[in-house]
Amino acid sequence: MRILVTGGAGYIGSHTCVELLNSGHSVFIVDNFSNASVESIKRVEKITGKSVNYINADIRDEKALNELFKRHNFDAVIHFAGLKSVGESTEKPLMYYDNNVNGTRVLMSVMEKYKVNSLVFSSSATVYGDPDTVPISENFPLRTTNPYGQTKLVVEQMCQEVCSANDKISIVLLRYFNPVGAHHSGMIGEDPKGIPNNLMPFIAQVAVGKRAFLSIFGNDYNTPDGTGVRDYIHVVDLAKGHVKAIEKLHNKTGCHVFNLGTGRGYSVLDMVAAFSQVSGKKIPYQIKARRAGDIAQCYAKPDLAQQILDWRAEKTLKDMVNDSWHWQVNNPNGYE
């Protein structure tokens, strides 16, 4: 298939491009490089030995998208482009609604115009808010506590409504749990700007000596060791989930929703121990107050994706940590 990948130069997008190319699909990337570098695309080409076309454009630029869709005959779109920082979204909510919601509206209206009927969208487990129980199934109530999560919910709803209005459209909403790790080549990985918000890149920077210690946000949660529990999933497993979604469902009309997680939770202290073991480095940490908006535990029931997509996460925690470490050591300053 000829697939347009929005945000394809970013963390999850670049890994998905590798898996799409390895599965024989062609990809075209649209990215405004607000949180990515052209270098990631060059590395995708090196890993796969295939060339990748891209344009530097914003998905809210309707004229640019029209030109693109006029010139190419896309079979499907995988839509990663968006802003993803919870903290920033509470400070700049309008920026998040404009980029994530309005950007998706513009993209979907151009798809409609050019009759491209298949879309895969990056949603997030954040749409479950603080769940009453774990593991989390797709039919759990949806509620979020921050503007970033709200943009994901609004886009999900927009997708459901577009599917109700047009019976030719197929949309897959993939709710990711906590993506971590990197390609095993060590050539592509997560390249956060400034101080990382998320646990794994932060631990990796402590291990490599860029930061003095990790702050652990609370050890008084109702979890086995008191620290927060999450469903960390290797980014390559996640990327393969997109290939399955597009191959299995691009012709199946309607709106389909899947959790992409492993079904297993690890605590912050589990992650520190695993990283320390793999890297052979001590990871100094200090226990701090809980981070506002954090929940005790969150992990998926991933059975639906296994049944319908024939997908399940295969990589272990050791793979996730090994690959993160390999990427961090090879690229201490990311793609710079």
Ligand code: NAD
């Ligand atoms: P990322 O920031 O690495 O990738 C997003 C890409 O989109 C970047 O390359 C950025 O330059 C580009 N982009 C942003 N706004 C754009 C716009 N208006 N026009 C064109 N390009 C634009 O993030 P990621 O971790 O790869 O996340 C990809 C998607 O998955 C996002 O939608 C994110 O919300 C979602 N998601 C991520 C996580 C996670 O933990 N990483 C978890 C759940 C959901």
Ligand code: UD1
């Ligand atoms: C966060 C976002 C979520 C988003 C996801 C992926 C919040 C509240 N949630 O999820 O919406 O979908 O990232 O981008 O920001 N931790 C520490 N010290 C740190 C960093 C994290 O102890 O320096 C702990 C957290 O308290 C949590 C766990 O590590 O228990 C994982 O945190 P993180 O990687 O930020 O992911 P989430 O909070 O699950």
